[in-house]
Amino acid sequence: MTDSPLVHIFTDGACRGNPGPGGWGALLRFEEAEKRLCGGEPATTNNRMELTAAIQALKQLKQPSKVSLTTDSQYVRKGITEWLAGWQRRGWINSQKKPVKNKDLWLELLAASKPHDVEWHWVKGHSGHAENEIADQLANQGIDNLG
Secondary structure (H helix, E strand, O other), rough: OOOHHHHHHHEEEEEEOOOOEEEEEEEEEEOEEEEEEEEEEEEOOOHHHHHOOOOOHHHOOOOOOOOEEEEOOOHHHHHHHHHHHHHHOOEEEOOOOOOOOHHHHHHHHHHOOOEEEEEEOOOOOOOOOOOOOOOHHHHHHHHHHHO
């Protein structure tokens, strides 16, 4: 996969009320091409939308790719890079000895990222990072499109 071209992905989730109506957004860049995605759910949480954004973006890739995925969610970045192995080892029980929340989406994210070489990055939200601001706008558009 070292010869694979690099795909840049920027994701964000949003919720109006937590739980409440939520949206997710993703900006994908590959060479000169750019794709913007968004969607929403009428009753969800911010963490579920953050996870969904990453899942939906990775599902867009048609072949194994080298990916730089940037999120403003420490939950997503730390979950996939630090916590997931322990959760799996403990049978999806977290460090507080409780079932891991959003297990369905963690499993989906694991499957969506498996074919790819993904580097996970974090950026502070609402700090002027141009692509994160676009992802945030897309996430809010996902909520607005719910009607």
